Amino acid sequence: TLADYTGMATVTDNCDANPTITQSPAIGTVLGSTTTVWLYVTDLSGNIDSCSFMVTLTDVIAPSITCPANQTVAGNASCEATLADYTAMATITDNCDANPTITQSPIASTVISGGTTVWIYATDNAGNIDSCSFAVTLTDTISPSITCPANQTAATDANCQVTLADYTAMATVTDNCDANPTVTQSPAIGTVLGATTTVWLYATDLSGNIDSCSFMVTLTDETAPSITCPANQTVAGDANCQVTITDYTAMATVTDNCDANPT
Secondary structure (H helix, E strand, O other): OOOOOOHHHOOOOOOOOOEEEEOOOOOOOOOOEEEEEEEEEEOOEEEEEEEEEHHHOOOOOOOEEEEOEEEEEOOOOOEEOOOOOOOOHHHEEEOOOOOOOOEEEEEOOOEEOOOOEEEEEOOOOOOHHHEEEEEEEEEEEEOOEOOOOOOEEEEEOOOEEEEEEHHHHOOOOEEEOOOOEEEEOOOOOEEOOOOOOOEEEEEOOOOOOOEEEEEEEEEEOOOOEEEOOOOOOOOOOOOOOOOOOOOOHHOOOEEEEOOOOOO
């Protein structure tokens, strides 16, 4: 809005001690660009003189910028991601410049390996700057890779059972982001088995991604049966002083940890 510059002029007249001063454009005129302002001085006799000067508009108001909401980006096989160009997602207004310059830091295509704060800057034609920021979070959507050990054998105990060992350390596990995924086992370590069983191993990374593999645990019986013979026997000889051996197998006492009827 154009100010009153009449009081800033220096005016003299040979006869009129207080000539009239007027301004054009008028006081209060709304300007949209640099403008030439004229001041006119008129004495009591109607004589007029004039002068002019420039009023240059300067923009001292920074743009207004609003950043997008926080963003997430999926990590790749190396647990890295490439930053996108987020400048178009910002909302920007300015009092004078219809198209402020928008820049981003870190710049688009920057490779990140963790959470990052991204700044967006708006600069108008007068060099006024505003900025805002938001978080870009790296998310891991890739499951670990787990390789199980080969099939295993386990010797049974006196009850023909096996207490399941801890096989988790025998697995080979890799992950793109988590150096030490958690490995769990099912059936659980310490489970008592009575038959050949499929064991599953699960690898879970910090983001909750899971992979699994399985192998067989075969029970092997390595305990010999226990046999107790009958007491010493006597038999009567026949007319030839000979004896036909009878079947003493039924007289033996036999037990086995796994076989109910050993041969």
